[in-house]
Amino acid sequence: MDKNFKPYYNGFIDDKRGDSLLKQELLRILEQQKGDPVSGLAIGRELGVSRSAVWKAIGQLKKEGYAIESVANKGYLLKAQSDVIRPEEIQRLLTTKALGRELEVLETIDSTNSYLKRCAEQLVGHHGHVVIALQQSGGRGRMNRSFYSPAQRGLYISFFLEPHIGIQDISLITVLAVVAVCRAIEETAGFTPSIKWVNDVLFDGRKLCGILTEASIEAENGQIKYLIVGIGININPDEHLPEELKPVIAAVNEFSAQPCDRNRLAASLLSHFETIYEQYLAGEYHTVLTEYRELLCVFGQEYNVISAGGSYPAVPVNLDDQARLIVRDTDGTLHTLNSGEISLRKRML
Secondary structure, eight states, X not given: OOTTEEEETTEEEEOSXXXXXXXXXHHHHHHHTTTSOBOHHHHHHHHTOOHHHHHHHHHHHHHTTOOEEEETTTEEXXXXXXXXXXXXXXXXXXXOSSTXXXXXXXXXXXXXXXXXXXXXXHHTTOTTEEEXXXXXXXXXXXXXXXOXXXXXXXXXXXXXXXXOOBGGGHHHHHHHHHHHHHHHHXXXXXXXXXXXXXXXXXXXXXXXXXXXXXXXXXXXXXXXXXXXXXXXXXXXXXXXXXXXXXXXXXXXXXXXXXXXXXXXXXXXXXXXXXXXXXXXXXXXXXXXXXXXXXXXXXXXXXXXXXXXXXXXXXXXXXXXXXXXXXXXXXXXXXXEEOTTTOEEEEOOX
């Protein structure tokens, strides 16, 4: 792995800052006693550090967005609604054979996809390796768009796959991922989102999630050497959301009847993806494609179809067996759109 990271439980933690491991262990103690205060003295004794070190780490965690309260003469408590990502809890909830059984949790990273690409040579033979970041400084989406990824506000996750498929099937892996996201949100948050082709997960017309699939291709035979699937899900509303994003970005907990736990969501997502992925490899892809088609919210509405060569108005009318969108332009001509080259933007009347 990256030389700047070292193991913590079943994950990895940023070692550039000497207090990172202390903060993780402190969170573990507070999570075990969630809702009840634990004294700084007791924490210090268990971790072998001073009360001053505990106080400093608590202050840093509060700045990072953790809902920790100082209770006079009693100590510190993690509020019941606090949502701490814990690798051991995610793995306890998994139903997978491979996906997520190797799991890294990083405090801050530029992009989880970029991190896995840098580690790719070391990950050969580690199909299903997963990385989660608490915050991304350079989250990325399709067509070089940025993905807003603030601390404690989302689930930022990527996984490393070694499928034996051709380059023409990359877009189908994205379809598997977006269906898995929708299933996981329905399972853990209690509502069913919709999909804007090809990979935006929406609710109430605003974006909950984006997905970026990247591949390394064998030059000799055109086969995929490895795939990295990156998923960013907005979980908690962000009071600091930039003004220009407020009309288009939503968070799962705006619509969930009860707070969506990121550990449960991560485990559900990974479990559903592996199930769907194995169905796909077994040739049972059409049932997943049918589910994807039913969740699409674009049919019958007019969009601008945007590509490097320009744009034109069209109405989506169907989806083919490769998840390519079929649209009808204003002359009645049908076009088949490839997700790697085209994007849709709703026409403003």
